[in-house]
Amino acid sequence: MSIELDRDGDYITLSMGPHHPATHGVLRLVVTTDGEVVTACKPDIGYLHRSIEKIGEQLEWVQFVPYTDRVDYVCSMNSNHAWVLSAESLLASTPETRLAIPERAEYIRVLFAELNRISSHLVAVGAAAMDIGAFTPFLHAIAQREVINDIFEKTCGARLTYNYMAVGGVVRDMHPGAEDEIRSCLKVLEKAMVDFNRLITSNSIFKGRLGGVAPVDGATALSFGLVGPNLRGSGVDFDLRRDLPYGVYDRFDFEVPTGAAHAGSKGILGDCYDRFVVRLLEILESIKICRQALDQMPPSAGKEDDPVGGWWMQKAANKSLRKPPVGEVYFRTENPRGETGYHIVSDGTKMPYRVKIRTGSFTALSLLETMAPGLMIADLVAVIGSLDIVLPEVDR
Amino acid sequence: MSPVPARNPNQGKALSLEEILKIVQERHPEADIASAPNGARWIQVKSSALPEIAKFLKADPRLCFEQLCCLTGVDLQRLPGAGPTDDLCCVYDLHSITLRHSLRIKVRTPRSAPEIPSVESVWGVANFFEREIFDLLGVSFPGHHDLRRLLMPPDWVGYPLRKDYVYPATYGGVELKREGQQFETGPYT
Numbered sequence: 001m002s003i004e005l006d007r008d009g010d011y012i013t014l015s016m017g018p019h020h021p022a023t024h025g026v027l028r029l030v031v032t033t034d035g036e037v038v039t040a041c042k043p044d045i046g047y048l049h050r051s052i053e054k055i056g057e058q059l060e061w062v063q064f065v066p067y068t069d070r071v072d073y074v075c076s077m078n079s080n081h082a083w084v085l086s087a088e089s090l091l092a093s094t095p096e097t098r099l100a101i102p103e104r105a106e107y108i109r110v111l112f113a114e115l116n117r118i119s120s121h122l123v124a125v126g127a128a129a130m131d132i133g134a135f136t137p138f139l140h141a142i143a144q145r146e147v148i149n150d151i152f153e154k155t156c157g158a159r160l161t162y163n164y165m166a167v168g169g170v171v172r173d174m175h176p177g178a179e180d181e182i183r184s185c186l187k188v189l190e191k192a193m194v195d196f197n198r199l200i201t202s203n204s205i206f207k208g209r210l211g212g213v214a215p216v217d218g219a220t221a222l223s224f225g226l227v228g229p230n231l232r233g234s235g236v237d238f239d240l241r242r243d244l245p246y247g248v249y250d251r252f253d254f255e256v257p258t259g260a261a262h263a264g265s266k267g268i269l270g271d272c273y274d275r276f277v278v279r280l281l282e283i284l285e286s287i288k289i290c291r292q293a294l295d296q297m298p299p300s301a302g303k304e305d306d307p308v309g310g311w312w313m314q315k316a317a318n319k320s321l322r323k324p325p326v327g328e329v330y331f332r333t334e335n336p337r338g339e340t341g342y343h344i345v346s347d348g349t350k351m352p353y354r355v356k357i358r359t360g361s362f363t364a365l366s367l368l369e370t371m372a373p374g375l376m377i378a379d380l381v382a383v384i385g386s387l388d389i390v391l392p393e394v395d396r
Numbered sequence: 397m398s399p400v401p402a403r404n405p406n407q408g409k410a411l412s413l414e415e416i417l418k419i420v421q422e423r424h425p426e427a428d429i430a431s432a433p434n435g436a437r438w439i440q441v442k443s444s445a446l447p448e449i450a451k452f453l454k455a456d457p458r459l460c461f462e463q464l465c466c467l468t469g470v471d472l473q474r475l476p477g478a479g480p481t482d483d484l485c486c487v488y489d490l491h492s493i494t495l496r497h498s499l500r501i502k503v504r505t506p507r508s509a510p511e512i513p514s515v516e517s518v519w520g521v522a523n524f525f526e527r528e529i530f531d532l533l534g535v536s537f538p539g540h541h542d543l544r545r546l547l548m549p550p551d552w553v554g555y556p557l558r559k560d561y562v563y564p565a566t567y568g569g570v571e572l573k574r575e576g577q578q579f580e581t582g583p584y585t
Binding site for chain 2: 042045046049051053054090093094219220222223224225236238243325326327328329330332339341343345346347348353354356358362363365366367369370395
């Protein structure tokens with residue numbers, strides 16, 4: 001949507017945030033407006049800066065895992081996964097330190113990462129609808145997320161910051177009966193998604209509200225570092241799980257949904273509605289992956305064998321990480337908010353020399369400055385919702 | 397009018413680091429491969445050559461690096477293997493979606509006057525990445541349209557991710573030192 005600007009008009013500078021409900025946290029936007037039209041927008045971040053990168057330089061590798069929970073608390077499992085994979089890929093560079101990850105642990109990781117992706121996307125689509133005034137879908141989404149949180153709580157004792165994955169495996173096996181619970185949860189979820197789509201996705205008012213708003217073409221999306229569902233919403237068919245598979249992702253069969261002007265006649269490729277729909281379709285793909293992971297997962301062999309790389313594996317990992325190989329590693333994983341990568345430089349001591357955390361929300365926010373001029377203020381809120389920005393991930 | 401580039405026999409093929417280096421060396425013969433003890437390898441380039449190389453890496457149909465995945469600043473002062481140096485270093489992780497290959501390039505800059513040309517005009521995402529490095533490591537990026545502190549307060553002194561950083565004892569009249577604190581603090585100037 002483009003609106004001709006009245007250059008003779010009066011400009012007002014408006015400070016949106018840091019306590020604006022539609023900014024998903026403590027984001028401040030310094031917005032210059034001409035009437036209701038945004039002419040410039042400068043994101044001001046750092047209100048949630050906890051210097052996690054600096055903390056990473058002062059803790060041992062294993063001690064840093066709980067901090068990765070806090071990098072993005074909407075999908076802690078995926079953040080954990082990214083960190084342990086980075087550590088393992090550094091250890092894999094020499095034969096003495098290489099770890100053999102038990103297969104069951106690999107499957108549990110993928111299963112839980114996908115469940116967490118579903119719950120994160122539920123928050124994203126619910127909040128995106130809530131931002132523009134549709135409150136009910138948010139409650140429907142949160143109700144489903146609760147079920148997933150319950151499963152996580154039974155296995156690892158926490159509902160938000162799990163600290164479940166460990167270098168060398170996972171902390172403990174799934175709780176007894178988890179597989180049945182997850183299967184029935186997925187079944188309920190599938191039905192709930194149909195209800196959710198009837199409630200909001202196929203609603204013509206909603207389509208008209210988001211269709212054609214703030215389209216991002218593929219080349220811009222790539223240049224400005226959009227990743228994950230935002231990039232796919234712009235029609236770029238790229239998913240790290242399929243194109244650069246890590247863990248056991250190469251053993252699953254799933255589609256990569258992309259944007260295609262889903263809003264119909266009003267829609268433009270890469271608009272807010274496309275990004276919204278891509279997330280919904282991804283939930284369905286994640287359900288597929290979860291089912292396949294449950295089918296393929298080797299059975300638990302009982303406590304004695306410790307099939308998930310419990311204490312003995314972690315003991316070996318801790319020993320290796322006291323004296324890790326010198327070098328550096330950048331490991332890319334597909335998080336719900338796109339590519340999350342840890343660039344770690346190791347100097348061979350027990351603490352990393354430098355930890356850089358690359359997150360999807362950080363780069364999505366950098367696009368806002370370019371994207372915002374010409375939008376209505378109310379659309380700016382819709383754009384932030386559709387980009388699914390989570391502020392702890394931006395500030396770190 | 398710029399003609400459509402002729403289809404190269406190499407197009408659509410992922411290149412190895414050596415092949416990429418050969419293409420880069422056609423124009424910048426001083427670029428070379430360096431490696432870390434764990435087997436990580438990258439192309440080391442001079443900071444003055446960076447803007448041209450960046451443009452070339454993105455535009456050349458044999459390379460097509462559309463994505464700047466990650467831009468990391470590293471202080472090399474206490475890094476064994478980097479040699480006795482106190483340089484700062486920027487690491488550019490690139491990826492090509494069309495050709496499916498990746499590349500890491502590194503640029504060093506002296507600590508006394510850290511300066512690396514901005515690549516914001518090539519990859520828009522460098523805007524925030526460069527501001528973050530400017531904020532936390534104090535590397536300046538000439539050519540950046542709005543180089544300000546990003547995460548720290550605008551009146552903060554010092555660059556926290558440098559290895560010789562001294563924590564301020566107070567900020568804005570608030571005592572920052574805590575009981576049992578292990579690290580050193582200095583006066584906030």
